[in-house]
Amino acid sequence: DAGVTQSPTHLIKTRGQQVTLRCSPKSGHDTVSWYQQALGQGPQFIFQYYEEEERQRGNFPDRFSGHQFPNYSSELNVNALLLGDSALYLCASSFLPDTQYFGPGTRLTVL
């Protein structure tokens, strides 16, 4: 049984560009959450998707958007990248609003 998978592992972009990160949840999970983790900090909640709709959102600008597909996989899109968007982006899946299972993350570097 595969756990949560994310792609790509690493990504380098320049300011102003757009990026799409992908996440496949653990088998049997229907909820996907996205987090941003800056170096030396705890993960910050971006948003959560359930039944293909955004259910919860953290304090992130509209440049951050997402999508959930019928197979429960999800994408995180970030437009007009800023240097401050450089971080580890983590995806987590769950079935109930309890334990979340995290993927290995995508390391985004904005130059």
Place this chain on the structure above:
Amino acid sequence: SQQGEEDPQALSIQEGENATMNCSYKTSINNLQWYRQNSGRGLVHLILIRSNEREKHSGRLRVTLDTSKKSSSLLITASRAADTASYFCATAMYSSASKIIFGSGTRLSIRP
């Protein structure tokens, strides 16, 4: 903003000793969870304690929760080199139990 704050920010102990990390939070919670992260990789769930529980054990881990003080502690007994990692507490609030908020973490180093 962070809901939970861990204390200490960094901890270095000898292998075999016990490690205790504390977490304080601000609002009423549905549950509190502890996670481990190795070298900036994905987080591994360690233990979940609900607001109506006071203590929970899992192997060498013991977690306590004091809702009156809005605080929790994680005790790792008989530490090993493999326990070297960052440890985060995360809270799920009553108002939105599906959204969990992480603290800033404790970096634990185990000296051989």
